Amino acid sequence: MPPAALIAFPWTFINRNANFLYKLGISIGQFGVWLAGVKVEVRGYENFNHRGTYIFMCNHVSNLDPPILISRVPGRTSVLVKKELFRIPILGPAMRLASLVPVDRSNREAAIASVKAGIEVLKTGIHMTIFPEGTRSPDGKLLPFKKGPFYLATDSGIPIVPVTITGTEKLMPKGASIIRPGKAILSFHPPVDPQSFETKEALIDAVSTVIASALPKDRINQLSRN
Numbered sequence: 001m002p003p004a005a006l007i008a009f010p011w012t013f014i015n016r017n018a019n020f021l022y023k024l025g026i027s028i029g030q031f032g033v034w035l036a037g038v039k040v041e042v043r044g045y046e047n048f049n050h051r052g053t054y055i056f057m058c059n060h061v062s063n064l065d066p067p068i069l070i071s072r073v074p075g076r077t078s079v080l081v082k083k084e085l086f087r088i089p090i091l092g093p094a095m096r097l098a099s100l101v102p103v104d105r106s107n108r109e110a111a112i113a114s115v116k117a118g119i120e121v122l123k124t125g126i127h128m129t130i131f132p133e134g135t136r137s138p139d140g141k142l143l144p145f146k147k148g149p150f151y152l153a154t155d156s157g158i159p160i161v162p163v164t165i166t167g168t169e170k171l172m173p174k175g176a177s178i179i180r181p182g183k184a185i186l187s188f189h190p191p192v193d194p195q196s197f198e199t200k201e202a203l204i205d206a207v208s209t210v211i212a213s214a215l216p217k218d219r220i221n222q223l224s225r226n
Contacts, residue, residue: 037181
């Protein structure tokens with residue numbers, strides 16, 4: 001990573017374009033997953049138009065989830081990042097060039113600003129990838145979904161592609177520092193139109209149900225919302 005950063009960051013700032021930095025990051029992530037002996041089976045990749053713009057929402061059980069999912073998203077995707085990370089020299093400006101969206105949950109106005117920033121990114125044709133639980137599940141069961149990502153979906157009108165990842169909770173569970181070789185399954189489901197639901201609660205329930213549909217029976221929990 002450090003040698004790659006020495007090349008990618010200066011090039012990004014000179015050209016004011018994050019495409020090279022993004023592709024390099026994806027390649028490093030894929031190589032790291034492969035090097036750790038993790039094999040990924042992708043299902044349902046034909047369920048959505050790869051030329052469209054989507055909000056990908058996935059369950060979250062391991063630190064392996066982001067590099068596995070993001071590398072399979074066609075084109076470029078943005079993600080939500082804690083606002084504090086944008087204060088780090090070099091990294092912060094690079095994340096802004098990469099159209100990453102700062103998240104501040106300290107108050108309602110800050111949360112609304114994050115949603116507006118996300119909408120502007122989606123307008124450029126860049127996807128958004130979100131783990132709506134907000135943190136990793138310790139046992140693989142779905143945690144309550146945060147409402148914020150669904151405001152982004154309803155306000156933008158961009159379809160949600162629910163995604164289910166399984167297997168990574170065994171390969172690198174929450175709290176583990178070592179990756180075990182093995183198999184992960186990434187399941188893409190058909191898009192969900194946020195405009196088809198009268199309430200955000202109904203939309204959350206629908207997305208939760210779809211994601212849960214590909215989980216093992218022993219990992220299906222009673223779903224709820226925050």
